[in-house]
Amino acid sequence: MLEVTGLHVAYGGIQAVRSITFHVNEGETVALIGANGAGKTSTLKAISRVLDAVGGDVHFCGEKISRIAPHHVIRKGIALVPEGRGVFPRLSVVENLRMGAFVRDDKAAIEQDLAMVFDYFPRLRERESQLAGTLSGGEQQMLAIGRALMSRPKLLLLDEPSMGLAPIMVQKIFEVVRAVAAKGMTILLIEQNAKLALESSQRGYVMESGEITLHGESAQLLGDPKVRAAYLGE
């Protein structure tokens, strides 16, 4: 479904991503793990066109999307949950969710999806008319994921959903991520928490200094001594 070939991202002279190639098949959850600064976020930003790639191609459902305008990415069916959540602090919770459905016109279906998001995250329903800036970090993460789902994406890109959250909150968030995946959503998941990411995915790629150094079945990566030593603290 998503094919990234030879993707190259640089900030000025600094190489963040050096010609990486990977793919995500329809219906699977793929984890992209690696240390801070390995180039994971830059990869997602380049796919979602927040950043211009220096080189390489991104194809989605057979269509080249590496040169389209940033506001067209979501229309192709790709939704990004950005690093640090990126909720609109002075919009209410429900307005944030409606922003997620900005590109849609099917009013009745939008209301259905709103109800679905509130079922995934009952906490958001309680805080429906509260300004998003007043939510806790975990609630903002729920909101950011809910907002991404509101566009009915074919592919969900998650950038560090566990970052800065209490363990109990991380658990809740990942329960929903797995539930969404179980319903057939294709997910590309970026995480520093390698164990959590590999346990929630079918395949994984390991990034180091802007390159992919390892890839394979998630279960197999979890047992790989190199991965265990570098990312699982053993």
Add this chain to the structure above:
Amino acid sequence: MDIFLQQIVNGLVQGSIYALVALGYTMVYGIMGLINFAHGEVVMIGTLVTITVAGSLIKAGMPVALAGLAGLSASVLVCMALGWGLERIAYRPLRNAPRLTPLITAIGMSIVLQNLAMMIWGRNYLTFPALLPKINFEVAGAHFTFIQVVIVLVSAATMGGLLALIYRTKLGMAMRATAQNPAVASLMGVNINRVIAAAFVIGSALGALAGVMVGTYYEIAHYQMGFMLGLKAFTAAVLGGIGNLAGAMLGGLLLGLIEALGAGYIGDLTGGFLGSHYQDIFAFIVLIVVLMFKPSGLFGEKTGDRA
């Protein structure tokens, strides 16, 4: 007491005009952090276009009300196009430049527009056609005219319409989202360029309306009239908290009232040393005091909120 009521009326009228112009500053600032110093000139061009269009239609024998409506429409359309053009030509190429660059460009555009207006309409004061009947009212010792009533009511209705647009429509929601986080708004599918252009176009339409009001009220216009009006409306926007719509409305009304009351009492306060023609100093006293003690204004968000 008579003077007090009278100056309240005058202040409300002037304040409504400031508020309309201040909204143009605050909308653009709220979305892209730019102070569009050319906005006062957009208002001036709105006034002058009305003089040309309505004036020549009246001369050609068209009924005054119809000619006035045509003048107003022409002025709104010209100013919307002007606002759109300013953004497209002068500011968009500088979107990622350091903040000082577009600011200086804005001052440059202000000078360009003034000179352009001088070339088209000349250096002399122009008479604004009488578009509304001159009817006087008196309530509790305060005199006011039909024109003043129309200015206050039309401003109030326009501002109500703007609030509905910003808080009740999808475009409005996209504008608020863009103001808060343009990168993420773009991820949601919002075309940032279009939203920024919309802020300029809507602000300019309000400016054109204000321009027609100023012309109707003072019955006179000049290519430099936008400078002082723009500066005062900017002061009103800062007073209310620049970037905040309700702040611009309240700031405009407050500034109008402060000026009117100041002008009404300045003679008494200074023992006759300063007369009411010194009324302009009040706006700038307000600007300096706000910038010194509460730069975020009455309703302003903390600066540093936007990354």
